[in-house]
Amino acid sequence: MNLRSVAADPTAATTAPTAELVDATASLGGRTVWSGVNLTVEPGEFVAVIGPNGAGKSTLVKVLLGLLPLAGGEARVLGRPPGEASDRIGYLPQRRSFDPGLRVRGVDVVRLGLDGDRWGVPLPGLGRIRRRRGEDDRRVDEVLRLVGATGYAQRPVGRVSGGEQQRLLIAQALVRRPALMLLDEPLDSLDLPNQAAVAALISSICRDQGVTVMLVAHDVNPILSSLDRVVYVAGGGAVAGTPHDVIRSDILSRLYGTPIEVLTTSDGRLVIVGHPEAPARNCDRHRQQG
Amino acid sequence: MIPAHWAAQGPGVGLNWNLVQDLRQLFEFHFMVNAFRAGTVVAVAAGLLGWFMVLRAQSFAGHTLAVAGFPGAAGATLVGLNPAWGFFAFCGAGAAIIAAVPRARAGTQGAGFSEESAAIGTVQAVALALGFLFVSLYHGFLNGINALLFGTFLGITDAQVGVLVAVAAVIVLALAIGGRQLLFASVDPDVAEARGVPVVALGVAFLLLLGFAAAEASQITGSLLVFALLVIPAATAQRLTARPAASIALSVVIAVAVTWLGLAAAYYSSYPIGFFVTTFGFAAYTLAQIATHRAGGRQA
Ligand SMILES: Nc1ncnc2c1ncn2[C@@H]1O[C@H](COP(=O)(O)OP(=O)(O)O)[C@@H](O)[C@H]1O
Ligand SMILES: [Mg+2]
Numbered sequence: 076m077n078l079r080s081v082a083a084d085p086t087a088a089t090t091a092p093t094a095e096l097v098d099a100t101a102s103l104g105g106r107t108v109w110s111g112v113n114l115t116v117e118p119g120e121f122v123a124v125i126g127p128n129g130a131g132k133s134t135l136v137k138v139l140l141g142l143l144p145l146a147g148g149e150a151r152v153l154g155r156p157p158g159e160a161s162d163r164i165g166y167l168p169q170r171r172s173f174d175p176g177l178r179v180r181g182v183d184v185v186r187l188g189l190d191g192d193r194w195g196v197p198l199p200g201l202g203r204i205r206r207r208r209g210e211d212d213r214r215v216d217e218v219l220r221l222v223g224a225t226g227y228a229q230r231p232v233g234r235v236s237g238g239e240q241q242r243l244l245i246a247q248a249l250v251r252r253p254a255l256m257l258l259d260e261p262l263d264s265l266d267l268p269n270q271a272a273v274a275a276l277i278s279s280i281c282r283d284q285g286v287t288v289m290l291v292a293h294d295v296n297p298i299l300s301s302l303d304r305v306v307y308v309a310g311g312g313a314v315a316g317t318p319h320d321v322i323r324s325d326i327l328s329r330l331y332g333t334p335i336e337v338l339t340t341s342d343g344r345l346v347i348v349g350h351p352e353a354p355a356r357n358c359d360r361h362r363q364q365g
Numbered sequence: 366m367i368p369a370h371w372a373a374q375g376p377g378v379g380l381n382w383n384l385v386q387d388l389r390q391l392f393e394f395h396f397m398v399n400a401f402r403a404g405t406v407v408a409v410a411a412g413l414l415g416w417f418m419v420l421r422a423q424s425f426a427g428h429t430l431a432v433a434g435f436p437g438a439a440g441a442t443l444v445g446l447n448p449a450w451g452f453f454a455f456c457g458a459g460a461a462i463i464a465a466v467p468r469a470r471a472g473t474q475g476a477g478f479s480e481e482s483a484a485i486g487t488v489q490a491v492a493l494a495l496g497f498l499f500v501s502l503y504h505g506f507l508n509g510i511n512a513l514l515f516g517t518f519l520g521i522t523d524a525q526v527g528v529l530v531a532v533a534a535v536i537v538l539a540l541a542i543g544g545r546q547l548l549f550a551s552v553d554p555d556v557a558e559a560r561g562v563p564v565v566a567l568g569v570a571f572l573l574l575l576g577f578a579a580a581e582a583s584q585i586t587g588s589l590l591v592f593a594l595l596v597i598p599a600a601t602a603q604r605l606t607a608r609p610a611a612s613i614a615l616s617v618v619i620a621v622a623v624t625w626l627g628l629a630a631a632y633y634s635s636y637p638i639g640f641f642v643t644t645f646g647f648a649a650y651t652l653a654q655i656a657t658h659r660a661g662g663r664q665a
Pocket of ligand 1: 134
């Protein structure tokens, strides 16, 4: 596969950060969510964004997407103001599952990630469009294979399991060969084996495709071993550092306001114990079932 | 023109086993030719927009738009206008009102849904009440009310067919241009918005088009039976396939088929067209349910 060469932008200077916030402030409905945030994400990094519920993690993602203008400070994404490089960003919103009655296939959802923002309908028979369609078909097949979703991509998307939907959505985010993927809680509402599998998939995409990944997570354990950097959002601000700098009992306990222990396994991996918000107990996500 | 004997006693035609002769009889009168023209145009528009309406789970809004056409048509009759203008004006206005209510986003159902459906339900109740008022203000209108609520295929003029074609052309053109973005915005609004798709504007534009499609369908099936063309073909098609292109095409084909069958059945019998269109649609839907249930519901 030649994904790496396409994903890396030849025009961008190699030293320019993928995402950068300088003294940034975000507010929602007149209330400041966080302020004074400085953050630099380098190309190819795997970054986790963690913090308690309501701290402003999704807000950070929306700022980087350009969906929410900063109330103060500066932001640059892929060398441009947020929102101007949106066709080079893959986004997986914080979400519930698709409606079980939604009669659209998984492959269609992935394909919309590729061409859903184009105007017009593809008319069969026109040579140029047919060629483009062929390329699009191949690209969709390719990402479906990459995330291991080929087997269920033809089924209605509401009818596949949560883990399968998450893989389809990762394929959707990846299909345009983005330089940056913003994944808002993709591991949420998955059982443990699926969390581990999807986490492994994301970190392999980051490594093999050279895509910068920012992943919002409640539980960093599944991805801890492959992280380059952790961003903590809490208490109206955010700090960033390497996992070993900041994944420490004292910092996490202060962050979540509850005792948390960080253990180091015999092979040097970190494990967080007593995490206050395991996905199963995270209640703001399961509303839609009602 | 409607032949006098037909209008007076119902069809003076009988069905026999000679299909060719039956078909020739069907198109013998100009009013019937116009009925088929109008029905086909209306079915195409309804099959297309109904498909997106079912996908977006906005059937309640669609039904309310259809009901909004009733006071429009009754009011137009009251002031001496063609009911068609009343259908279009009131369905369009209803769409504008519903569009002004914040729509529940796919990610935030639960929260916004009750507010939205309460507003839509209110519009529907007001529309029915207004229609009733207009009808009672216009004495001697009692024959017409049946047509407004349950449909008619009599007396469709060439000019009316022209208006239906023009509105349907706008609908088809709009979907040809923005259909893919509308599909994206319907299936996955958050990602579509992040990609720069104008999700909110598309939602408003869709409701307006849906209002016009409902106004068109009302003129064949009547206000209360618009669902026969707007929901049943789309829901049947979506049961049968989850491929968007095939599903949309199937929705249009089913809408046209039940309209043609309904027109033919109404012509050869003395029962209203709305009943037949709905019954044929219901049969198609039931068959699709049974077929896909048999297939284990796993079809793509
Ligand atoms: N539209 C809004 N208006 C006002 N406040 C909001 C809005 N959306 C979210 N908030 C608030 O902003 C804060 C940050 O939200 P969010 O970024 O979604 O948190 P997280 O993703 O970390 O759980 C929360 O306290 C939330 O209640
Ligand atoms: Mg969030």
